[in-house]
Amino acid sequence: MTKRLSKADRSRPTRWVGRLLTLGPGGLYLTLFLAVPLAVIVTYSFMRRGTFGGVVYQPTLENYRRAVDPLFLRILWDSVRIGGLTTLLALLIGYPAAFAITKLPTRWRLPALVAIVLPFWSNFLIRTYAWIVLLNREGILSKALRAVGLTDEPVGFLYNRGSVVVGLLYAYLPLMILPLYAALDRIDPALDEASADLGAKPWRTFIRVTVPLSLPGMTAGSIFVFVPSIGNFVVPELLGGGQAVMVGNLIRDQFLRARDWPFGAVLSLSIVGLMMILLVVQAVQLKRTRAHA
Amino acid sequence: MPRFRRWLVFPLLGVYGFLYVPIVILAVLSFNESGLPTAWTGFSTKWYGALFSNDLILRGARTTLVVALGATVLATIIGTLLALGLERYSRSVLFDAFAIAPAVVPDIVLAIGLLAFYTMIQFTLGTVSVLFAHVTFNIAFVTAVVRTRLHNFDQQLEEASLDLGATELRTFFRVTLPLIAPGILAAALLSFTLSVDEFVIAFFTRGAGVETLPTVIYSMVRFGITPEINALAVVLLGLSFTVVVVSQRLIGLRRVVDNA
Amino acid sequence: MKTRRSLVLMACTLALILAGCGGADTAERPIEEQSLVISNWEGYMPDDLVPNFSEQFGVETTLTFHATNEEIVGKLVAAQGEGFDVVFVSGQFAQALAGQGLLAEIDHEQIPNAENLYDEVGSLGYDEGMQYSVPYAWGTTGLCYRSDLLDFEPDSWWDLLDPPAELSGKITMLATERWLMLPAQKALGFSVNTTDPDEMEQVKQVLIDAKQHLLAYDDTTFYSKLVSGEAWLVEAWDGWCNYGIAENPDIKYVIPQEGTDLWVDTMAILASSENKEAAHAFINYVLEPSIHSWVVENILYKTPNRAAMELVDPSLFETFPNLAMTPEELLQGEVLLDLGDAQPMYTQIATEVLAGS
Known part of the structure; x- marks a missing residue:
């Protein structure tokens, strides 16, 4: 039993009730709606593709052997780079914004927060098309540049890696800002003041107090941005002109185009496995730093 | 209360600028007579008229609202409890991983797995089947956001409450919940946002004739984005903004934030 | 009066027992008691087609949409075809669905309007003899x-x-x-x-x-x-x-x-459908020359329906020359x-x- 819990002086029966009430519903829900469906996918991964698609019940390990392919590793690496860059930019842009919201007068915080997610309550596809309207060679930006005489030729900003990153950043920025806000808003202003009273410059306070305390928010936000970024296939198709293939694309193609569910299952399980290992490592580290604190 | 540092306004405005650029574009397009993005042919509200007579889009909007609201409420309750449980009663890294897993599993995998599962247990597909599916991935996001709030949570406040003779339940509702409320609010916003826009899982787990906004819009893609859909986006934004402002005035939602 | 009714009842019971011997369900429900779920691409059919069919035949019909062949086939495979009666998919996808045993055989006796189709469509490679699918539109x-x-x-x-x-x-x-x-x-x-x-x-x-x-x-x-x-x-x-x-x-x-190629979008009936008579009636309705020609004028795609193509407004062929392609020209495609x-x-x-x- 940890120190924290013994201090709380909770009796054993209450602990059991608490455990059941808090972990019970979530555990049950995820077992039914996540573990069971995933078990189906795991089963597929050992089967064979039927001639016309679907699965044929002949156990095999062949699909796992096929997954070790330089092409897939290259796409994985490519996705990680694009997703990583998106995450980094989201963090750099999102952090000051989230921090600013926590420093707003209280009555402005909720509207400010809602204003962050509001654009996302319209459809993703529509917003992405709006970017195309803005950035294409005959688009608004290109025409504006010509109008002010910056260029004579039409300029296109689309169909490259840069436009994919912008599209992904746009799609997932709120997923970074919301957890950052939740984490930053928790920080006791007294800590800031104490640090200032002790003579620390604001920047030093920020680096030594605020940033470390918001680490859980940064981690959560980074996961929320990175994971869907490498899984997104609409942005690479529309803004990337289909010329960048992401992991999400690869997996969807196996299920829907190749109709090779067993192989698709293996690919997705390996991605999920890889992520889980990273997350567990990160969780263990977090627990360790917390134990030190 | 720390004073607002003036320079902080710039990154914030920058972010809003970035987020609202496409919104402004589609708002302008929705009033364009021709409806085409290529040229401005004059101001018109005809696309709004077309929108309100397009039954498919309106039905989609309704279903999406039901699914997103329902999934948000369920996921926020289950996810908040889960976050509390994981922080207080569990030291299992595996359980931690299990709780974040729905966010990591590719949507097509969850979609096919869930559909196979629904078919197996003879669960009738409809709106509810989509709602349940959305709760699954929302739980992961809610749990993770609320946990960032619970980290290094000052438990002395709870202990003080207990010492003063409050029951555990009372302490939870009067002390713990208000303290983590901003986290829950952020989580609920996130979960609603994710649900409103989800396509793949909704397509696979919906029943016949049940269209969500994303399934309607994706199915229309072969004709490009029709101006009615731009109009719809504008109407939705206007509506949600009104709802937020009104609810803030009426029920004092801001107290949730104030209590932090 | 009373005796008459009990006699009828006895006869019915007997008939039920006899029919029940083979384990057959109470097939041949009148189609007014059947209901249909149809999945098509959005905008690939005139808006009034389904409501008109529904009204004329008394079949409650739900129309739902898919964006791509791949998505609807994925969904059908995962759910083993359940939940749908008629789907619109391209020929090679109908072939794959049939290969997985998910499609019902077409009963040609229930589709007399298939007469209106060009003879050549009976020998298209993805489904020779239209065993599992009936063509709806085609092109290059x-x-x-x-x-x-x-x-x-x-x-x-x-x-x-x-x-x-x-x-x-x-x-x-x-x-x-x-x-x-x-x-x-x-x-x-x-x-x-x-x-x-x-x-x-x-x-x-x-x-x-x-x-x-x-x-x-x-x-x-x-x-x-x-x-x-x-x-x-x-x-x-x-x-x-x-x-x-x-x-x-x-x-x-x-x-x-x-x-080039010749692609064919088809209508197919799911093997798991319990409303096959209504499904056949729907397909037969679409092949009606007046209906199918209205489809052409509405969606601007060619249909392999000779009688329907003859009814299409000729001015459309001038605006959209590829609509006027003959079956001979189309069949040069693979x-x-x-x-x-x-x-x-x-x-x-x-x-x-x-x-x-």
Whole structure:
């Protein structure tokens, strides 16, 4: 039993009730709606593709052997780079914004927060098309540049890696800002003041107090941005002109185009496995730093 | 209360600028007579008229609202409890991983797995089947956001409450919940946002004739984005903004934030 | 009175027992008691078609939409076909669904209007004799271009794959893999259904080389790119090119000299359907000449229905010349077939091409 819990002086029966009430519903829900469906996918991964698609019940390990392919590793690496860059930019842009919201007068915080997610309550596809309207060679930006005489030729900003990153950043920025806000808003202003009273410059306070305390928010936000970024296939198709293939694309193609569910299952399980290992490592580290604190 | 540092306004405005650029574009397009993005042919509200007579889009909007609201409420309750449980009663890294897993599993995998599962247990597909599916991935996001709030949570406040003779339940509702409320609010916003826009899982787990906004819009893609859909986006934004402002005035939602 | 009723009841019971012996369900429900779930592409059928059918036949009908063949087939496979009665899918996908045992055999006696179809549709390779599917619309893949911006008339797939310098960066190709491969397959003189790895290796090389001239791969908005002038020459399905022509008459469609495919979108009935009579009645209704010609005028796609095509407003053939293609011309195109075990190879090559650098 940890120190924290013994201090709380909770009796054993209450602990059991608490455990059941808090972990019970979530555990049950995820077992039914996540573990069971995933078990189906795991089963597929050992089967064979039927001639016309679907699965044929002949156990095999062949699909796992096929997954070790330089092409897939290259796409994985490519996705990680694009997703990583998106995450980094989201963090750099999102952090000051989230921090600013926590420093707003209280009555402005909720509207400010809602204003962050509001654009996302319209459809993703529509917003992405709006970017195309803005950035294409005959688009608004290109025409504006010509109008002010910056260029004579039409300029296109689309169909490259840069436009994919912008599209992904746009799609997932709120997923970074919301957890950052939740984490930053928790920080006791007294800590800031104490640090200032002790003579620390604001920047030093920020680096030594605020940033470390918001680490859980940064981690959560980074996961929320990175994971869907490498899984997104609409942005690479529309803004990337289909010329960048992401992991999400690869997996969807196996299920829907190749109709090779067993192989698709293996690919997705390996991605999920890889992520889980990273997350567990990160969780263990977090627990360790917390134990030190 | 720390004073607002003036320079902080710039990154914030920058972010809003970035987020609202496409919104402004589609708002302008929705009033364009021709409806085409290529040229401005004059101001018109005809696309709004077309929108309100397009039954498919309106039905989609309704279903999406039901699914997103329902999934948000369920996921926020289950996810908040889960976050509390994981922080207080569990030291299992595996359980931690299990709780974040729905966010990591590719949507097509969850979609096919869930559909196979629904078919197996003879669960009738409809709106509810989509709602349940959305709760699954929302739980992961809610749990993770609320946990960032619970980290290094000052438990002395709870202990003080207990010492003063409050029951555990009372302490939870009067002390713990208000303290983590901003986290829950952020989580609920996130979960609603994710649900409103989800396509793949909704397509696979919906029943016949049940269209969500994303399934309607994706199915229309072969004709490009029709101006009615731009109009719809504008109407939705206007509506949600009104709802937020009104609810803030009426029920004092801001107290949730104030209590932090 | 009383005795009469009990007699009827006895007769009924007897009939039920006799019928029940074979374990057969109470088939042959009158179709007014049946209900239909139909999945189609959005905008691929006149809006009033389903309501009119529903009213005329008293069949409660739910219409639902899919965006792509791949999605609806994925859903049907995962749910073992449950939840749908009639689906609209392309021929090679109907072939794959039938191959997985998910489609019901078509009972031709219940579809007398199949008489109206061109005789040739009975021998299309994806489903010889229309055993599992009935054709709804058909067409070709070719080049769609801005005749006012191009200073030549494209007539070869090489104009797309290896274009003159001024076209570089102004070209789009379809990304869905069968049509991604098609230009290179036809340019090299191969079949669109080839499963030969050596041939496909050459196809891959041509496609990778062609990539440098592309603006984008685009399956959905290529015609609006043409209209805006962002693209000048695109690979397109004829029906979609018509959407561009409708907005700008300088847009033209041509089938390259090396030939092309013939794709057929079909209607199929699910094996798990419990409303097969109503499903047949629906398909028969669509094949009605007056209905099917209204389909053509509404969606601007060709249908393989002789009687219907004769009824189509002739002025449309002038505006959209490719609508006037005869079955003989269409049948010069190669019918797309399911690739069977070679499908994963196609997907792999498509991935290599799209991700290639």
